[in-house]
Amino acid sequence: MTMQLRKMKPYLQSLLRVAPRPIITLFRDLSRFDDETRQRARLEWRVIADGEVNKGLAFTIEERQRLGILGLFPGSVRTMEDQLFAAKANIDARLNNLSRAHYLNALHNRHRRLYYRYLRDNIDDVMPIIYTPTVGDIVATYGLNFQFATSMYINITDRGHVNDVLQNWIEEDVSAVCVTDGGRILGLGDMGAHGMGICCGKMMLYTALAGIQPRVLMPICLDVGTDNQELLQDPLYVGLRMPRVKGAEYEELVDEFVKAVTHRYGLKTLIHFEDFATPNAFKFLDKYRSSYCVFNDDIQGTGCTGLAGFLNVERITGRKLDETIFLFVGAGSAAVGIILMLISELKRRGVSDDVISENIYIFEAYGLITCETENVPEVVQQFRKPVKPLADLAAVVDLAKPNILLGATGKAGIFTEAVLKNMAKHNEQPAVFALSNPTLLSECTAEQAYTHTEGRVLFCSGSPFPPVVIDGKRFEPAQANNCLTFPGIALGAICSQARTLPDEVYSVVAHELSQNTSQKRLDAGALYPTIKDASTVAFKVGVAVAEFLFNNGLSHLSVIPENICEYVKNRQYILEYRDALPPMWPYPEEPPTPPKREKEKKK
Ligand SMILES: NC(=O)C1=CN([C@@H]2O[C@H](COP(=O)(O)OP(=O)(O)OC[C@H]3O[C@@H](n4cnc5c(N)ncnc54)[C@H](OP(=O)(O)O)[C@@H]3O)[C@@H](O)[C@H]2O)C=CC1
Numbered sequence: 371m372t373m374q375l376r377k378m379k380p381y382l383q384s385l386l387r388v389a390p391r392p393i394i395t396l397f398r399d400l401s402r403f404d405d406e407t408r409q410r411a412r413l414e415w416r417v418i419a420d421g422e423v424n425k426g427l428a429f430t431i432e433e434r435q436r437l438g439i440l441g442l443f444p445g446s447v448r449t450m451e452d453q454l455f456a457a458k459a460n461i462d463a464r465l466n467n468l469s470r471a472h473y474l475n476a477l478h479n480r481h482r483r484l485y486y487r488y489l490r491d492n493i494d495d496v497m498p499i500i501y502t503p504t505v506g507d508i509v510a511t512y513g514l515n516f517q518f519a520t521s522m523y524i525n526i527t528d529r530g531h532v533n534d535v536l537q538n539w540i541e542e543d544v545s546a547v548c549v550t551d552g553g554r555i556l557g558l559g560d561m562g563a564h565g566m567g568i569c570c571g572k573m574m575l576y577t578a579l580a581g582i583q584p585r586v587l588m589p590i591c592l593d594v595g596t597d598n599q600e601l602l603q604d605p606l607y608v609g610l611r612m613p614r615v616k617g618a619e620y621e622e623l624v625d626e627f628v629k630a631v632t633h634r635y636g637l638k639t640l641i642h643f644e645d646f647a648t649p650n651a652f653k654f655l656d657k658y659r660s661s662y663c664v665f666n667d668d669i670q671g672t673g674c675t676g677l678a679g680f681l682n683v684e685r686i687t688g689r690k691l692d693e694t695i696f697l698f699v700g701a702g703s704a705a706v707g708i709i710l711m712l713i714s715e716l717k718r719r720g721v722s723d724d725v726i727s728e729n730i731y732i733f734e735a736y737g738l739i740t741c742e743t744e745n746v747p748e749v750v751q752q753f754r755k756p757v758k759p760l761a762d763l764a765a766v767v768d769l770a771k772p773n774i775l776l777g778a779t780g781k782a783g784i785f786t787e788a789v790l791k792n793m794a795k796h797n798e799q800p801a802v803f804a805l806s807n808p809t810l811l812s813e814c815t816a817e818q819a820y821t822h823t824e825g826r827v828l829f830c831s832g833s834p835f836p837p838v839v840i841d842g843k844r845f846e847p848a849q850a851n852n853c854l855t856f857p858g859i860a861l862g863a864i865c866s867q868a869r870t871l872p873d874e875v876y877s878v879v880a881h882e883l884s885q886n887t888s889q890k891r892l893d894a895g896a897l898y899p900t901i902k903d904a905s906t907v908a909f910k911v912g913v914a915v916a917e918f919l920f921n922n923g924l925s926h927l928s929v930i931p932e933n934i935c936e937y938v939k940n941r942q943y944i945l946e947y948r949d950a951l952p953p954m955w956p957y958p959e960e961p962p963t964p965p966k967r968e969k970e971k972k973k
Pocket residue numbers: 554555556557558647648667668672675699700701702703704705733734735736778779780781784805806807808811831832833850851852853
């Protein structure tokens with residue numbers, strides 16, 4: 371017996387390492403049983419309750435016998451394909467996308483390979499369910515639906531103890547964290563601790579699109595309170611019920627968090643900042659980017675996604691970027707991130723500062739940024755125009771005659787009929803980027819864009835819109851979302867164990883994304899690849915990023931792999947079932963003896 375226990379020790383250790391917390395509690399409750407019963411219970415629950423190992427009805431009868439789980443499933447044995455069929459039937463039977471998202475989320479927790487295989491096979495149908503726009507509903511109903519801890523909360527009250535809190539995460543090896551403080555979730559504003567929904571969604575795309583191992587990913591919410599009065603008064607709110615902490619105390623928590631994560635998991639850990647309010651987003655990026663492997667998705671991921679779209683406008687219209695007039699509506703993380711990428715691209719091409727300043731117009735909530743505008747953030751100072759203040763966007767379009775109009779405001783419908791018609795008046799092929807998420811906050815709909823430009827617009831949007839048919843002609847709007855870049859950036863950074871991620875990385879990414887938009891798509895006026903192609907794009911971006919980091923001495927690894935493409939590929943998550951007990955989990959030659967029945971014991 372002792373011998374058998376010793377043989378099983380590594381296996382049981384791995385069991386405790388991966389078991390979700392409630393399961394560990396279950397083990398504790400088993401203390402009143404004898405050793406054999408405990409071992410057996412652990413094995414049963416190990417294979418069923420760990421989403422990574424569970425195969426559901428795909429466990430063969432032989433496996434069920436061997437693992438001691440016979441009888442815990444109904445009699446049929448299903449292949450992966452059978453289970454995919456059943457999952458699809460379940461999804462189709464549901465009445466709305468939020469309900470579908472709940473089903474998929476539960477599948478993620480209990481049966482991970484099936485979940486990711488389902489996502490891979492149905493990615494264009496599933497993206498609007500697990501990501502924007504439904505992720506906005508997930509966040510909005512987070513308190514109502516909260517059930518199970520699969521992510522980490524670090525509260526302002528944990529200051530001074532963040533290291534200890536992080537020890538409670540069971541995984542020993544984490545390669546990337548996606549962290550929010552809930553300050554600006556999509557265009558929904560301050561969502562406090564409910565912002566966690568976004569980090570979970572982003573990290574699911576790490577695996578679904580870039581094939582990053584789910585075990586090495588940790589979604590985190592820094593709960594520093596919220597100024598959202600509705601949430602504070604909502605009995606279902608799950609976060610700290612206090613006003614948002616700002617200033618030194620808040621910044622010290624972020625600092626402690628960055629140090630604690632890199633202390634536990636190493637400097638190679640990618641720290642992905644998501645949906646912080648704009649001033650904080652820039653502050654932390656500037657503070658940590660030269661010493662840590664940090665990435666701000668809203669600034670940098672969106673920045674290179676936006677630039678890729680501009681490069682494709684150039685490919686379609688033939689008008690060079692240095693001769694293009696841009697009108698940016700909104701000057702938050704997203705728009706400024708794109709402006710910074712555009713400036714670096716134009717400078718790389720030798721365009722002068724004067725031309726850059728002249729060709730870019732910025733329209734904020736109060737109107738066009740002019741020389742008379744006060745309190746203009748430093749980063750956009752150079753774009754003030756020597757004209758009278760102008761608060762009507764349609765009039766600004768008439769004044770500036772932009773070729774590209776880009777909105778990232780979180781304000782629905784501000785690209786009015788007049789704005790769109792003016793874009794069409796000044797351009798044969800106007801380009802309109804309506805980047806705000808979720809769908810309800812888009813600056814205009816695809817239908818409005820095509821209708822008010824006589825179908826001439828090159829339109830893309832942050833959230834997906836269905837195809838539009840006008841006078842029998844079908845238009846397929848492209849999705850312009852940082853999901854086309856952040857999974858690949860993360861894949862490249864993780865595989866190369868990046869030290870830091872300098873601006874040049876994002877330039878590489880923008881060009882890679884642009885080049886991976888097929889000529890067929892461009893001919894149809896689509897500025898980005900389809901979501902169906904997003905995983906191919908993520909892989910290519912990942913390889914390009916890894917190559918750049920290896921070749922520029924930005925990797926923690928001392929040996930550069932000979933074939934980076936193969937190297938990245940070999941690190942991706944395998945979607946096929948593995949043996950129920952793969953060799954990485956040592957298992958005794960003989961399965962543990964089943965517990966004796968009462969009758970036998972009495973004999
Ligand atoms: N498609 C994508 O990949 C991405 C999309 N986004 C989306 O972009 C939106 C903005 O995000 P972010 O930049 O971080 O948010 P911010 O809130 O930081 O920026 C929004 C900006 O828009 C300005 N604004 C508000 N109303 C108007 C108006 N009527 N006219 C002109 N400007 C206005 C705001 O000004 P003021 O501060 O004065 O109100 C602010 O400068 C969100 O909806 C988000 O979901 C973000 C990242 C990626």
